[in-house]
Amino acid sequence: MSQATPSIAPDQKSMEDIVALCKRRGFVYPASEIYGGINGFWDYGPLGTALKNNIRDWWWRQTVECPPIGPDGEPLAIVGLDSAIIQNPKTWEASGHVGGFNDPMQTCHQCKKLFRADHVSSMLREAKWAQSLYEATDGLQHPSEECAAAAEQWAKKQGKKLAPGIEESHKDLKVLSPQIVLEVKTAIEDPLFEGSHTCCPNCGGSLTKPRAFNLMFESHAGAIQSEDNKVYLRPETAQGIFLNYKNVLDTMRVKMPFGIAQIGKSFRNEVTPRNFIFRSREFEQMEMEWFCAPDDAPKWYDFWKHERMRWWESLGIEKSNLRFRDHDDDELAHYSKMCVDVEYMYPFTSPGFGELEGVAHRGSFDLTQHQTHSGTKMEYFDQERQLAAKAEGKSKDEIDKLSKYIPNVIEPASGLTRAVLVLLCEAYTPDESRASKLVMKFKPRFAPIKAAVFPLVNKDGMPEVAHNLYKTLRNQHTVQMDAKQSIGKRYARMDEAGTPYCFTIDGDSLTDQTVTVRHRDTQAQERINLDKVPAFLDEHIKN
Ligand code: GAP
Numbered sequence: 001m002s003q004a005t006p007s008i009a010p011d012q013k014s015m016e017d018i019v020a021l022c023k024r025r026g027f028v029y030p031a032s033e034i035y036g037g038i039n040g041f042w043d044y045g046p047l048g049t050a051l052k053n054n055i056r057d058w059w060w061r062q063t064v065e066c067p068p069i070g071p072d073g074e075p076l077a078i079v080g081l082d083s084a085i086i087q088n089p090k091t092w093e094a095s096g097h098v099g100g101f102n103d104p105m106q107t108c109h110q111c112k113k114l115f116r117a118d119h120v121s122s123m124l125r126e127a128k129w130a131q132s133l134y135e136a137t138d139g140l141q142h143p144s145e146e147c148a149a150a151a152e153q154w155a156k157k158q159g160k161k162l163a164p165g166i167e168e169s170h171k172d173l174k175v176l177s178p179q180i181v182l183e184v185k186t187a188i189e190d191p192l193f194e195g196s197h198t199c200c201p202n203c204g205g206s207l208t209k210p211r212a213f214n215l216m217f218e219s220h221a222g223a224i225q226s227e228d229n230k231v232y233l234r235p236e237t238a239q240g241i242f243l244n245y246k247n248v249l250d251t252m253r254v255k256m257p258f259g260i261a262q263i264g265k266s267f268r269n270e271v272t273p274r275n276f277i278f279r280s281r282e283f284e285q286m287e288m289e290w291f292c293a294p295d296d297a298p299k300w301y302d303f304w305k306h307e308r309m310r311w312w313e314s315l316g317i318e319k320s321n322l323r324f325r326d327h328d329d330d331e332l333a334h335y336s337k338m339c340v341d342v343e344y345m346y347p348f349t350s351p352g353f354g355e356l357e358g359v360a361h362r363g364s365f366d367l368t369q370h371q372t373h374s375g376t377k378m379e380y381f382d383q384e385r386q387l388a389a390k391a392e393g394k395s396k397d398e399i400d401k402l403s404k405y406i407p408n409v410i411e412p413a414s415g416l417t418r419a420v421l422v423l424l425c426e427a428y429t430p431d432e433s434r435a436s437k438l439v440m441k442f443k444p445r446f447a448p449i450k451a452a453v454f455p456l457v458n459k460d461g462m463p464e465v466a467h468n469l470y471k472t473l474r475n476q477h478t479v480q481m482d483a484k485q486s487i488g489k490r491y492a493r494m495d496e497a498g499t500p501y502c503f504t505i506d507g508d509s510l511t512d513q514t515v516t517v518r519h520r521d522t523q524a525q526e527r528i529n530l531d532k533v534p535a536f537l538d539e540h541i542k543n
Contacts, residue, residue, distance in 0.1 A: 004522045005431040011350035040273030040281035050448035055419050059286045063261045078259035083240025086231050094373035102212035110205025117210040123201035124187045134188045151181045215268045233267035241289045242366045257292035277421050284416035297408035301361045308412045316443030321345045335365040357414035364406040440498030444541040449499040450477040456506040458483045466505040
């Protein structure tokens with residue numbers, strides 16, 4: 001047996017190489033590329049679409065069709081939904097998105113770029129100009145003369161000028177004040193520095209004061225474009241679920257606790273879309289709202305936190321690349337009582353982690369808001385609790401309080417397109433020993449192509465046998481047949497696509513009815529009977 005290609009750490013993977021592979025092999029393309037692209041939008045190519053659908057189907061299967069077993073040993077009740085992207089705009093007033101879905105933003109007076117105020121410090125630390133200024137003044141104390149002289153010398157070399165105050169920025173010059181030198185030094189030396197945020201990470205110019213910027217895309221429903229028919233593209237799939245909570249309750253014979261799940265597109269006019277498909281303006285979410293009695297909510301929060309981590313591990317992600325991060329009180333969203341993120345170590349965050357999913361305790365915020373704004377009662381009458389309270393001899397007031405409530409909600413909310421990014425990063429494995437120099441080690445269940453069928457040469461009866469095998473396998477699985485180029489080049493293409501198995505028909509196949517199976521991860525080859533191939537594939541791609 002050959003050696004398996006070893007997995008490598010995220011910091012040894014280059015995002016540039018991953019993005020290039022995605023384009024080359026049809027995973028992800030820049031949207032509107034022939035018109036120069038459009039910032040924050042991406043198109044999923046044939047392999048990317050298949051990968052995304054495989055993750056989507058797994059989430060749906062494990063959430064709606066075969067939900068987890070609950071703490072009492074019984075399967076949970078979760079139903080599916082597909083609500084409209086555009087809802088009555090009152091939805092977003094009630095949810096708080098019209099008033100509160102804002103990022104404080106700052107614009108640079110000089111280069112006119114826009115920044116999220118809370119990102120300025122970290123972007124400053126990443127800015128090349130700021131780092132080289134820091135190196136030039138490293139160890140020197142501001143406002144000592146020594147530091148000012150070092151900064152001045154550095155600025156001269158860069159074609160920048162040192163100004164006495166940032167207000168004196170000149171439109172043609174990149175002007176750095178002693179205050180900026182100090183801000184750069186503090187930002188780089190203290191990663192927790194929030195700073196005065198006056199310094200532009202792009203050019204060093206001065207920034208405006210933070211101003212609110214709403215992230216929802218607006219449009220108009222109907223022929224006339226006025227304030228009266230303004231609508232919004234949904235920024236989260238969750239609200240469609242809350243709007244249908246009553247409908248589901250009344251039509252589906254569900255009782256507390258239960259969940260409603262939805263997968264679909266969401267839109268946010270992100271100010272700084274970045275890191276490939278990590279933060280885009282159009283993306284897909286997989287969200288589930290778990291409705292429960294208020295005093296059960298902490299128990300379910302804990303349950304879903306661990307259940308979601310187990311699900312991410314089921315995608316074949318290394319445990320060491322995943323972690324939980326509890327939100328501090330001051331970073332909780334307006335609706336949230338508690339929130340924990342499942343984070344992944346992306347190549348661009350390594351050795352740090354970045355968000356993949358949030359599990360939030362939303363309390364009764366959303367249903368209460370929709371009750372207030374729509375006048376529709378969202379209260380639930382819990383007969384089981386009423387009977388239990390009566391049996392315990394509780395007072396009428398206590399029984400009423402326990403059995404009539406607006407449910408609390410625990411929400412595991414993840415990004416489908418972000419999950420695609422995670423699997424692309426996780427699978428990407430450089431390997432100099434291969435013709436492709438890399439292999440995409442997807443867990444077989446998620447691989448866009450499950451198997452390839454190759455005739456060794458395109459003659460002597462081999463293509464016919466290969467074609468028959470291909471026609472049989474395609475009934476059950478996504479398979480490709482490829483008869484062009486050398487066998488080495490065909491393996492290389494399949495390594496880049498992450499195809500776990502290749503079946504080759506050669507001269508011997510015609511006489512002894514066997515084929516060669518090549519295993520992607522080890523490059524090992526074995527012979528199996530032609531008629532055993534379908535069962536072999538069924539068995540192996542379950543993993
Ligand atoms: N309903 C709650 C909610 O939407 P969120 O943390 O804003 O919470 C949930 O979003 C998940 O959606 C995130 O953890 C992330 O995976 C994904 N997501 C959010 N904004 C995104 C964006 N601009 N691009 C790609 N994925 C995004």
